[in-house]
Amino acid sequence: MQAVILAAGEGKRVRPLTRSRPKAMIPVANRPIIEYVIDALVKNGIRDIIVVVGYRKEQVTRFLNQLEIPIDVVVQNKQLGTAHALQCAESKIHGDFLLLPGDNYIDPHSIARIKDIPNAMLVKEHPNPSNFGVVLLNEGFVSHIVEKPEHAPSFMVSTGIYSLTHNVFQYIKGNDLTDAISAMIEDGRQVLGIPADDWQDAIFAWDLLKMNRRLLSTLTPAREGMASRQTIIQGAVRIGKGTTIGPNTVITGPVVIGNDCTIGPNCCIQPNTSIGSRVALEPFSFIGNSLIMDDSSVGSHSRVTDTVVGERCNLADHTSITMGTGLMEIEDTAILSEFGAIIGDSVQSGPFTRYRNSLVGNNTIIEGCRSLTTRCIPDDSMVI
Amino acid sequence: MCGIVGYVGRKEAAPIIVEGLKKLEYRGYDSFGVATLGNGIELVKHRGRISDNAGSAMKLTGKTGIGHTRWATHGAPNDINAHPHLDCSGTIAVVHNGIIENYAALKRQLVSRGHTFRSETDTEVIAHLVEEHYTRTKSLLVAVQDILPLLEGSYALLVISKKEDCIIAARNASPLVIGIGDGELFAASDMTPILEHTERAIFLEEGDVAFITRGKLEIFNQGQPVTRPVELIDWSLEDVKKGGFAHYMLKEIYEQPQAFYNTVRAVNPDTVSSLIDCHPASITIVACGSSYHAGMIFKYLLEGSCGIPARLEFASEFRYFPPPVEGRVIGITQSGETADTLTAIRQAKTHNCKTLAITNVLGSTISRVADMTIFMRAGPEMSVAATKSFTAQLAVMMQIVNLICDKKDDESLLKAHQAIEEVLLMDISDAVALCINAQSVFFVGRGPFYPVALEGALKMKEISYIHAEGYAAGELKHGPFALLSTETPVIAICMPGETYGVMISNIKEMKARGAPVIAIGCENDSEVSEIVDHFIGIPPVSVFVQVLTSLVVLQLLAYHTAVALNRDVDKPRNLAKSVTVE
Numbered sequence: 033m034q035a036v037i038l039a040a041g042e043g044k045r046v047r048p049l050t051r052s053r054p055k056a057m058i059p060v061a062n063r064p065i066i067e068y069v070i071d072a073l074v075k076n077g078i079r080d081i082i083v084v085v086g087y088r089k090e091q092v093t094r095f096l097n098q099l100e101i102p103i104d105v106v107v108q109n110k111q112l113g114t115a116h117a118l119q120c121a122e123s124k125i126h127g128d129f130l131l132l133p134g135d136n137y138i139d140p141h142s143i144a145r146i147k148d149i150p151n152a153m154l155v156k157e158h159p160n161p162s163n164f165g166v167v168l169l170n171e172g173f174v175s176h177i178v179e180k181p182e183h184a185p186s187f188m189v190s191t192g193i194y195s196l197t198h199n200v201f202q203y204i205k206g207n208d209l210t211d212a213i214s215a216m217i218e219d220g221r222q223v224l225g226i227p228a229d230d231w232q233d234a235i236f237a238w239d240l241l242k243m244n245r246r247l248l249s250t251l252t253p254a255r256e257g258m259a260s261r262q263t264i265i266q267g268a269v270r271i272g273k274g275t276t277i278g279p280n281t282v283i284t285g286p287v288v289i290g291n292d293c294t295i296g297p298n299c300c301i302q303p304n305t306s307i308g309s310r311v312a313l314e315p316f317s318f319i320g321n322s323l324i325m326d327d328s329s330v331g332s333h334s335r336v337t338d339t340v341v342g343e344r345c346n347l348a349d350h351t352s353i354t355m356g357t358g359l360m361e362i363e364d365t366a367i368l369s370e371f372g373a374i375i376g377d378s379v380q381s382g383p384f385t386r387y388r389n390s391l392v393g394n395n396t397i398i399e400g401c402r403s404l405t406t407r408c409i410p411d412d413s414m415v416i
Numbered sequence: 417m418c419g420i421v422g423y424v425g426r427k428e429a430a431p432i433i434v435e436g437l438k439k440l441e442y443r444g445y446d447s448f449g450v451a452t453l454g455n456g457i458e459l460v461k462h463r464g465r466i467s468d469n470a471g472s473a474m475k476l477t478g479k480t481g482i483g484h485t486r487w488a489t490h491g492a493p494n495d496i497n498a499h500p501h502l503d504c505s506g507t508i509a510v511v512h513n514g515i516i517e518n519y520a521a522l523k524r525q526l527v528s529r530g531h532t533f534r535s536e537t538d539t540e541v542i543a544h545l546v547e548e549h550y551t552r553t554k555s556l557l558v559a560v561q562d563i564l565p566l567l568e569g570s571y572a573l574l575v576i577s578k579k580e581d582c583i584i585a586a587r588n589a590s591p592l593v594i595g596i597g598d599g600e601l602f603a604a605s606d607m608t609p610i611l612e613h614t615e616r617a618i619f620l621e622e623g624d625v626a627f628i629t630r631g632k633l634e635i636f637n638q639g640q641p642v643t644r645p646v647e648l649i650d651w652s653l654e655d656v657k658k659g660g661f662a663h664y665m666l667k668e669i670y671e672q673p674q675a676f677y678n679t680v681r682a683v684n685p686d687t688v689s690s691l692i693d694c695h696p697a698s699i700t701i702v703a704c705g706s707s708y709h710a711g712m713i714f715k716y717l718l719e720g721s722c723g724i725p726a727r728l729e730f731a732s733e734f735r736y737f738p739p740p741v742e743g744r745v746i747g748i749t750q751s752g753e754t755a756d757t758l759t760a761i762r763q764a765k766t767h768n769c770k771t772l773a774i775t776n777v778l779g780s781t782i783s784r785v786a787d788m789t790i791f792m793r794a795g796p797e798m799s800v801a802a803t804k805s806f807t808a809q810l811a812v813m814m815q816i817v818n819l820i821c822d823k824k825d826d827e828s829l830l831k832a833h834q835a836i837e838e839v840l841l842m843d844i845s846d847a848v849a850l851c852i853n854a855q856s857v858f859f860v861g862r863g864p865f866y867p868v869a870l871e872g873a874l875k876m877k878e879i880s881y882i883h884a885e886g887y888a889a890g891e892l893k894h895g896p897f898a899l900l901s902t903e904t905p906v907i908a909i910c911m912p913g914e915t916y917g918v919m920i921s922n923i924k925e926m927k928a929r930g931a932p933v934i935a936i937g938c939e940n941d942s943e944v945s946e947i948v949d950h951f952i953g954i955p956p957v958s959v960f961v962q963v964l965t966s967l968v969v970l971q972l973l974a975y976h977t978a979v980a981l982n983r984d985v986d987k988p989r990n991l992a993k994s995v996t997v998e
Contacts, residue, residue, distance in 0.1 A: 052841050077645050079619050085660070090840065093660040094670045100591050101619070102606060105660025126648070310830075327834050344834045378838070378955075 035078050038117050039066055039134030040086025040108040045362050046237045048376030051394045054087045056134030061247040061306050062288050066134040075140040082124055084108050084117045113207030133192040137232040145226055146195045152224040154193040156231045163235050164189035165210050174223045179210045191231045238371035240340055244323050245304045248286035338372035345375055348383040356389030358406030418513040421609045422482040422574040422583045424628050425600025429481030434470045436609025437485045446493035446777055448485040451500040451509040454478030457578045461498035482574040484511035501540040503547035504531055508577050512539040513605055514570035514590035557627045560584045585626040594618040601628045618644045663985045665799035669971055673833035675804040678793035679811035680829050687788050688819045691772050700740050702731040702760040703748040706802040711748055712867035714813040722820045731756035739767040748774045750805040752782040761785050774812050776805050799986045801878050803971050814960050828958040835961045839968045846950050847934045848976040850905050858906045860889040862915035864963050872970030879988050880978035889922040900929040910937045910944050911962045936966045
């Protein structure tokens with residue numbers, strides 16, 4: 033069986049984290065989201081995998097290259113829509129196939145449930161259905177799909193994961209896949225709606241923290257780096273090669289730390305934290321429920337909670353990031369949000385900076401002693 | 417990374433295995449070997465590329481066989497360390513891709529039980545372990561299944577015995593595919609060697625052991641028979657190896673951050689301190705092509721930062737100068753086989769010079785000729801135009817300078833890969849548009865950016881066939897100015913630092929002659945961006961890293977120009993990857 037993974041779209045609502053990678057490549061629990069999708073397919077014995085790439089295609093391709101199983105890469109030059117992306121792969125698809133978004137987590141069991149049924153989709157109840165395609169079911173079969181409605185008629189949403197026959201290509205008229213599926217249903221082809229067990233989508237950047245929490249919950253502990261004897265490690269903690277952890281550091285799992293990091297001494301790492309590779313956490317810092325990507329550093333005496341930090345950031349000493357609630361304007365819509373900070377790539381922030389519920393764009397420079405509450409700072413800014 | 421191939425069928429095995437190994441060369445090419453079941457076990461193994469001397473291997477007889485192409489990890493690449501490895505009695509042959517982590521302990525036990533080892537590889541322990549169990553069990557399948565729990569690490573294995581007409585394949589954390597043909601079966605590291613024979617394949621799972629005999633395949637996991645689905649594969653060969661990139665060159669350009677980071681961390685400080693022990697009077701660098709440009713950057717950095725005089729010669733011209741007496745000579749060659757550089761190093765040795773080789777290929781000829789060798793960790797490079805091997809050469813040389821200068825640039829070297837990542841995100845299509853219609857392009861720079869300009873020009877002419885020249889910016893007005901016109905774009909590298917002010921006046925002079933100027937400078941530099949036609953801004957970093965980032969911009973410029981002109985980027989006309997003639 034074949035599987036097509038769509039990883040061409042940028043994921044604009046997750047900006048600023050998508051400057052150097054599409055959403056599918058954002059690392060959650062230290063692995064890009066798309067890797068979990070590929071894993072779930074391989075666990076189901078599906079190895080003929082086609083990935084449609086577009087936005088930042090070189091970065092995606094380079095990553096796919098490192099994987100052990102060979103992946104067929106197809107390029108979608110303009111990101112026109114999901115149906116168009118699927119059409120890009122049409123010449124490589126012979127029969128029944130699975131279609132999956134590369135930027136959503138899905139568990140292998142759900143795939144097992146759908147893979148042998150021609151024309152089926154995985155559905156899942158979601159508390160905020162209006163961000164998705166809302167699905168109406170009739171005796172197990174899909175009767176209607178409404179894309180991002182203002183008033184959702186049900187809480188059942190499409191996960192974007194389909195098991196399809198080659199016929200679907202006849203129904204693709206526009207660029208949107210939902211239209212093609214609706215046309216199929218109108219034409220009398222039945223599409224089964226099958227509930228998914230565990231499916232996670234991060235619509236906004238702060239949703240990554242929830243996904244991170246979920247993916248860390250199944251972490252297998254491993255210790256490859258050097259931890260001082262005075263370090264206290266509790267719960268599931270994974271420490272990568274070349275990482276050194278200074279004395280009197282307390283790590284409470286689930287926590288994953290990548291390779292070649294320098295942590296502590298005297299740091300405290302709380303549960304649900306993912307730390308990438310080559311990250312420096314200076315002494316007397318506290319970090320919890322956060323996601324720190326590669327090559328970033330957090331200065332001494334800092335507190336970082338409920339935060340996503342991009343690559344190559346430098347947060348100076350006495351940074352304080354705490355959870356706050358506020359309205360964020362994302363793609364011209366005001367969204368109620370609750371998080372500490374979302375910090376893009378290559379952000380330099382000075383000592384004694386305070387963040388609460390703030391979004392900081394890429395390459396931003398923040399002078400010391402600033403206080404940011406419910407702010408949204410665009411890319412390449414200077415906060416003085 | 418290594419590649420393995422196995423065949424059981426009705427045809428002669430050797431030619432099929434040799435062809436298969438050639439296709440796996442992108443996984444490694446420092447030595448190869450083939451073993452077939454003909455008159456007992458027939459074995460051929462050699463140092464070097466299989467494409468260069470496959471002749472003897474083609475003569476092996478038998479319809480069952482295994483083969484291996486190697487990228488050395490344990491033990492230098494030579495005829496002895498090449499796979500397949502035999503047991504003491506020559507009954508069993510093994511090829512292996514991966515690393516056996518506990519091989520030292522296993523080897524000690526085996527030696528104490530009376531086994532004789534021929535090679536320095538980790539793989540040979542497998543042959544001897546199978547031997548022990550085989551004499552007891554009389555079944556190759558059972559013997560292999562018995563020994564697998566003893567191995568720690570990663571492996572994809574193929575084992576044959578002269579007493580049975582079969583191949584036993586096993587995998588753990590290294591890839592292995594079984595191809596199912598018409599009355600014939602294949603095993604290989606990936607689909608590339610199999611594709612021309614069959615499209616049907618089985619991907620083995622972790623811990624699987626496959627029993628491959630004539631027309632029959634059985635797979636076991638933990639001793640129990642299992643069935644694995646047969647998949648239909650229809651990729652083209654080139655696609656698999658390029659892993660989704662349009663060209664090897666682009667793939668390798670994007671591998672540069674990793675190549676640089678790995679190489680910087682792999683340079684052994686002891687080698688460097690023994691090179692410069694009692695503060696040498698001078699260092700001579702010999703190299704050809706791109707390596708020569710890397711040597712020139714080294715010369716600037718070494719003289720500028722460490723105050724050690726350096727002399728740079730084309731390897732082919734080295735012999736026409738009086739040789740340095742008891743000096744230090746560094747030879748730089750990606751392949752380690754460049755004839756000119758080898759001759760130069762040999763000649764330096766006859767004059768009592770201490771010699772150091774910088775190369776990408778473990779155990780290549782130069783590493784045996786020179787007194788010391790530093791290996792770069794770029795991995796196999798397939799494109800003729802050097803990209804990641806050049807950055808890795810710079811990584812070695814910048815690390816040498818850094819170590820001589822008491823590690824004052826440690827931080828910027830360890831963070832350089834981040835700056836390269838930044839540059840890889842840049843859009844340079846406007847600059848490409850300026851270049852594609854040009855008959856000639858000039859590259860200019862000063863100080864360490866002069867060799868960068870030379871390298872940029874070399875890349876441009878190499879793959880886009882546009883006439884390109886690199887000049888020291890100050891030299892342009894001593895003659896080449898006559899060539900400037902509105903049709904000759906000039907690419908100027910203008911970084912903040914000691915070269916900045918005078919570069920700006922050079923750029924103004926060129927603009928005054930009407931030439932369109934593309935400048936590579938520090939982002940936010942409004943002074944330069946205002947006077948030039950097109951400005952490419954790169955992140956502000958140290959000089960070392962500026963050299964790297966501006967170089968990557970020029971590589972991308974050459975690549976995209978060549979693609980826009982429809983050139984054969986990976987195999988430019990008239991060129992070969994490694995020049996082994998003088």
